[in-house]
Amino acid sequence: MLNNNGGDLRWSNWSRSVDIRPSSIEHPRTVEEIQELLRSSRDRVRVAGSGHSFTPLVATDDLLISLEGLDGDVFEVDGEAGTARLQAGASLNRLSRAMQEHGWAFKNLGDIDVQSLAGATSTATHGTGRSFPCLSAEIEGVKLVTADGSLLSVDREQHPEWLPGVRVALGALGVLVEAEVSVRPAYxxxxxxxxxxxxxxxxxxxxxxxxxxxxxxxxxxxxxxxxxxxxxxxxxxxxxxxxxxxxxxxxxxxxxxxxxxxxxxxxxxxxxxxxxxxxxxxxxxxxxxxxxxxxxxxxxxxxxxxxxxxxxxxxxxxxxxxxxxxxxxxxxxxxxxxxxxxxxxxxxxxxxxxxxxxxxxxxxxxxxxxxxxxxxxxxxxxxxHWGKLHSLRHGDLVELYPDFEAFLDLRRRLDPDGRFLNPHTAALWGEAFGS
Ligand SMILES: Cc1cc2nc3c(=O)[nH]c(=O)nc-3n(C[C@H](O)[C@H](O)[C@H](O)COP(=O)(O)OP(=O)(O)OC[C@H]3O[C@@H](n4cnc5c(N)ncnc54)[C@H](O)[C@@H]3O)c2cc1C
Missing domain, CATH: 3.40.462.10 (FAD-linked oxidases, C-terminal domain)
Structure with a gap:
């Protein structure tokens, strides 16, 4: 999906419903490199996962960051707590294989598993099962690089009041680099x-x-x-x-x-x-x-x-x-x-x-x-579904989501200059999108 066609940078999603030409596409290998990217310019930025959303969530004319080259997959499994600290840019498939080596597994998955963990949680990706919530609900904590380049932890100890906001965020709050996920022994x-x-x-x-x-x-x-x-x-x-x-x-x-x-x-x-x-x-x-x-x-x-x-x-x-x-x-x-x-x-x-x-x-x-x-x-x-085609706009969403304003407050706090906005998300949030 990433294409460097004679210097002409292009990115398209899986279904080809989104085809964009960002001014630059970066593949940082470490969290420090992501921080540096955000600190060294004031450009707008979007992060791509595996490009499996149908809506133009990833679309940008500016900087596009892909975490495909980021090091690591399973950082740690806490068997007692039943949680795993995972690299958020890795695909669910890669993480499943790596977790299996430790004897652990995701509790549930959707139809496919090539999505990145970050992309999947950002759009509330789900499977099926009456007692299984979407993947986002299994997230116990995250680490995000925010608009000013700082590394923010949100979990049960640090800013727990923001957890309900960061779990499904459509890439609006920062670059998700790590997530602590509730998992279970392999089965x-x-x-x-x-x-x-x-x-x-x-x-x-x-x-x-x-x-x-x-x-x-x-x-x-x-x-x-x-x-x-x-x-x-x-x-x-x-x-x-x-x-x-x-x-x-x-x-x-x-x-x-x-x-x-x-x-x-x-x-x-x-x-x-x-x-x-x-x-x-x-x-x-x-x-x-x-x-x-x-x-x-x-x-x-x-x-x-x-x-x-x-x-x-x-x-x-x-x-x-x-x-x-x-x-x-x-x-x-x-x-x-x-x-x-x-x-x-x-x-x-x-x-x-x-x-x-x-x-x-x-x-x-x-x-x-x-x-x-x-x-x-x-x-x-x-x-x-946030990642699948729909025609809803700000007014509709405010009616459907009782905590929409709480999310927008958090968004304005973590990204006051709107660096993570794009035309699609600006329309969802009810914000102007100027250049
Ligand atoms: C064939 C197919 C089957 C599918 N099956 C299912 C299914 O069974 N269940 C279901 O619920 N959905 C399903 N989907 C939809 C898919 O799971 C979601 O759209 C998911 O978001 C795609 O993940 P991705 O890694 O491709 O993210 P992308 O589409 O690349 O990005 C999605 C969002 O996440 C953000 N994002 C990505 N990485 C980061 C990061 N590191 N930090 C911050 N934000 C980030 C992006 O900016 C964007 O807003 C399917 C899609 C396809 C094409």
Whole structure:
């Protein structure tokens, strides 16, 4: 994603929805070098993680800092406290591998694990599971290089009152260089992927979230079935009879949509036929290998987090609307659940939420789909994923987040000159963005 094309500096995100030309891109190797970068100029600055956000959070014309070259991964594991001090610029995958060597693991992960720890916590990245909060809620403390180049610790002893602010901060408060994360001893999971009628899936979703450690489902548009995926802890031997390839399945669903545009009934019939023949897949293995997948098929995404008691109602309305109005949709619609937390900008603040995610291939226009889905999500009290496409602005966010002003106070205190602002975040914070 970083490109030095004959001196022409470029950066783009994973889905290519953001393509920028910063005036400089720096790869510091130590915390001291980051401090020096901030002290030696007054330029605006943004920090890039792995570029897996769809929203223009990282966009800047000025200085872009990447922590890809920063030394270290696991600095220390405190077995008694169940916490690990981790290098925040490292990817979740690299950290999982390194923690495994110490016999430890993240409690939960999302669909992928190539995001940086800092990027993932900054946008409240989540997996699924009724009792698992988003990753940000597992953060016990952080170290940040702030706008004036000083190193600030926020944890249970130092500035504990700022912890709910720094855990989800969209890169607005400084450069996150270290995080202390609540972790657990390494463990194995049993993943089961089965196809079930959509109606039954919706009826059973609540009890499946209650019964299984992790549960999610993917509804296949124009089909009467959904993939149901559960993960449960096990000590069984490693095993797999899974042969499925998610990216290939998405390609085939697209092909089918394109070939049967003239006969939607035929499309439903074919997908139903294939779905009914799907053989349940079982896999046992290391937690992080089974929770996270690789995603080669690039897409754009919108995901809203809905109050748990209304999430499936919102899903029903989305489903009915798509069946009635939009035959172009083919990408599976994902539905997950996350526990609540108390962080100011966490979409899960003050209660468990059900998340619904819609996707389009990255080369296709997404407006027609996302502008259809977003009013439904908003009607049911949804809050958008910070890293995924949405159209909300300052006024909307103030209504959705009771502690929005507390976050803005902290932002103004730590970055009084707005060095970490960019046009996207300025619009979210309700600030002017001048050059
Ligand atoms: C294929 C795919 C699958 C995904 N699956 C999930 C999923 O299952 N669950 C989920 O919740 N989300 C998911 N996401 C979204 C993704 O987890 C978030 O957008 C996350 O923020 C990406 O992390 P990143 O390291 O790429 O950060 P970036 O996108 O590079 O940055 C995100 C934000 O973090 C800030 N930031 C990054 N590093 C630092 C730092 N060191 N200090 C301060 N600020 C920093 C950036 O400035 C920016 O504001 C997915 C995205 C993709 C493309």
């Amino acid at each position: 194995k999971l049993h993943r089961r992927t089965e196809i079930r009628p959509l109606r039954q899936t919706l009826l059973d979703a609540g009890s499946r979230w209650a019964r299984h450690r992790n549960y999610e489902f993917f509804y296949l548009p124009y089909c009467d079935y959904a993939f149901n995926i559960t993960h449960d802890e096990t000590t069984a031997e490693d095993f797999s009879d899974a042969g499925g390839d998610d990216d290939e399945a998405v390609r085939q669903l697209k092909l089918l949509r394109d070939l049967t545009a003239w006969a939607p009934g035929l499309r439903r019939m074919i997908i139903n036929l294939i779905a009914r023949r799907f053989k349940t897949e079982e896999t046992v293995g290391t937690s992080w290998r089974l929770l996270a997948n690789t995603r080669e098929y690039r897409f754009n995404e919108m995901e809203y987090h809905l109050p748990a008691e209304r999430g499936l109602e919102a899903f029903e309305e989305l489903y009915t609307t798509l069946e009635r109005e939009q035959r172009r949709v083919f990408f599976p619609v994902e539905c997950r659940r996350t526990a609540g937390d108390e962080n100011w900008l966490s979409p899960f603040q003050h209660g468990s939420r059900i998340s619904i995610a819609v996707h389009t291939p990255h080369r296709e226009n997404h407006e027609w789909f996302f502008s259809l889905a977003e009013p439904i999500f908003r009607k049911y009290g949804g809050r958008p």
